[in-house]
Amino acid sequence: MRWPVALLGMALALAAPACPGSDRPGAGQEEVLSRVQDWAGPQAALADSLWKHPELGYLEHDASALMQDRLREAGFRVESGVAGMPTAFVARAGRRGSGPVIALLAEMDALPGMAQAAEPVLSPVPGQDAGHACGHNLFAAGSIGAARAIAQWLEAGGHEGEVRVYGTPAEEGGSGKVFMVRAGLFDDVDVVLHWHPSGTNSATQATSLANISGKFRFRGTAAHAAIAPERGRSALDGVEAMNHMANMLREHVPDGTRIHYAITDGGRAPNVVPAAAEAYYYVRHRDARVVRDVFARLQAAAEGAAMGTGTQVGFEQLGGVHGLLPNDVLGRVLDRALRGVGGVGYSPAEAEFAKQLQQSFDRAPAVESAIQVEPYRSDEHGLASTDVGDVSQVVPTAGLSTATWVPGTPAHSWQAVAASGMSIGHKGALNAASALAIAAVELFTHPELVAQARAEFEERRGADDAYRPLLEREAPPLDYRRLD
Ligand SMILES: [Zn+2]
Ligand SMILES: [Zn+2]
Numbered sequence: 001m002r003w004p005v006a007l008l009g010m011a012l013a014l015a016a017p018a019c020p021g022s023d024r025p026g027a028g029q030e031e032v033l034s035r036v037q038d039w040a041g042p043q044a045a046l047a048d049s050l051w052k053h054p055e056l057g058y059l060e061h062d063a064s065a066l067m068q069d070r071l072r073e074a075g076f077r078v079e080s081g082v083a084g085m086p087t088a089f090v091a092r093a094g095r096r097g098s099g100p101v102i103a104l105l106a107e108m109d110a111l112p113g114m115a116q117a118a119e120p121v122l123s124p125v126p127g128q129d130a131g132h133a134c135g136h137n138l139f140a141a142g143s144i145g146a147a148r149a150i151a152q153w154l155e156a157g158g159h160e161g162e163v164r165v166y167g168t169p170a171e172e173g174g175s176g177k178v179f180m181v182r183a184g185l186f187d188d189v190d191v192v193l194h195w196h197p198s199g200t201n202s203a204t205q206a207t208s209l210a211n212i213s214g215k216f217r218f219r220g221t222a223a224h225a226a227i228a229p230e231r232g233r234s235a236l237d238g239v240e241a242m243n244h245m246a247n248m249l250r251e252h253v254p255d256g257t258r259i260h261y262a263i264t265d266g267g268r269a270p271n272v273v274p275a276a277a278e279a280y281y282y283v284r285h286r287d288a289r290v291v292r293d294v295f296a297r298l299q300a301a302a303e304g305a306a307m308g309t310g311t312q313v314g315f316e317q318l319g320g321v322h323g324l325l326p327n328d329v330l331g332r333v334l335d336r337a338l339r340g341v342g343g344v345g346y347s348p349a350e351a352e353f354a355k356q357l358q359q360s361f362d363r364a365p366a367v368e369s370a371i372q373v374e375p376y377r378s379d380e381h382g383l384a385s386t387d388v389g390d391v392s393q394v395v396p397t398a399g400l401s402t403a404t405w406v407p408g409t410p411a412h413s414w415q416a417v418a419a420s421g422m423s424i425g426h427k428g429a430l431n432a433a434s435a436l437a438i439a440a441v442e443l444f445t446h447p448e449l450v451a452q453a454r455a456e457f458e459e460r461r462g463a464d465d466a467y468r469p470l471l472e473r474e475a476p477p478l479d480y481r482r483l484d
Contacts, residue, residue: 064167137421191450238277325460
């Protein structure tokens with residue numbers, strides 16, 4: 001076998017921790033790693049195709065089709081348009097037998113207003129709006145690279161088990177995965193692994209906040225604000241009264257509750273009593289029950305505000321996700337795998353790119369820190385929210401991050417778009433694919449780990465184990481980005 005020196009180094013580093021309780025080097029892991037490496041070029045090309053043609057939530061038609069093509073050509077059986085979402089798909093490979101089903105997630109949507117060239121300085125792309133500011137082009141390509149290698153390893157070794165890729169649209173505010181969970185698409189899955197682009201390499205498992213979000217639309221009566229104010233009923237008054245009550249509510253909710261709003265329509269002209277006004281609200285807390293309770297009180301405040309101002313109010317829920325249920329058994333499997341692969345090393349040109357890009361930050365970690373893997377921690381308290389949360393409520397789930405971005409880069413920034421479209425992003429995604437593939441092989445060859453992960457999942461989920469989605473709207477908001 002002819003391996004590049006770096007790959008050989010990775011494989012050797014892997015050998016020791018690869019098989020817990022055994023002295024046998026992780027031969028399967030070396031094999032799957034070389035298969036990931038074999039597809040490094042096409043993986044980067046797939047990432048670039050998505051990056052050059054960024055598509056917004058539920059509009060990812062070309063991205064989804066390309067992803068499915070790359071999976072079909074590797075022998076995956078693809079079911080597309082699942083759960084009422086044209087761009088969602090489930091791809092399956094392997095022969096289940098008595099083996100587990102391991103699913104990898106693949107997000108694909110871009111963000112509006114984030115177009116940026118693959119340059120280390122702010123460079124909007126003329127005529128383009130969207131950009132891959134969350135690196136989902138890498139997310140998609142890395143998960144597919146890992147899944148292809150795992151499928152080949154399953155097939156070549158005659159191993160029992162199934163690997164799947166879930167093409168999950170509209171992560172950015174569309175709650176795509178929630179509709180897939182609700183449709184039962186994860187019901188026969190044993191383990192879900194995922195990853196996310198980042199400025200660091202880490203398999204730390206963190207919780208996230210559950211949330212409910214939606215728009216309160218007030219309707220009043222327009223009138224001349226000076227000549228006939230008594231004939232008007234201000235919808236903006238409704239919004240302001242509601243916001244006032246929400247701000248008083250803050251003192252009387254459980255610690256750790258987050259309530260935030262934006263007035264998304266406050267009227268247009270001060271000399272017209274606004275007939276329409278709108279506030280967009282989020283309520284978040286670690287505990288979904290608190291979110292439900294506080295949101296119900298917020299809805300009561302909206303109704304009270306409408307009553308008091310002589311207006312009417314309607315509510316449309318837009319999002320609702322559960323918090324992440326961490327899994328330490330799976331987290332440690334991912335951490336071992338990630339440590340075997342290591343961090344991202346830069347060529348001189350990449351180091352130069354990184355240093356130049358970092359000049360746009362007030363302060364940033366050393367460029368060289370991209371090579372480090374962060375210490376593992378479990379049960380960190382995260383303050384973000386993600387629709388992976390709902391997946392983790394029904395299947396043992398864990399994820400990792402790799403340094404696809406220059407250290408110090410926040411998600412949803414032009415700096416994230418820039419690195420996601422060049423070799424630094426490709427390297428990070430290749431490391432993610434390698435770590436996911438190694439972790440999957442460890443799980444396929446050590447069924448006791450899958451059983452332990454399930455036991456931990458059931459213990460954490462507790463007696464009240466029925467999944468109840470926080471998102472109550474019937475159909476996916478397929479047009480939510482068309483309105484932007
Ligand atoms: Zn994002
Ligand atoms: Zn993201």
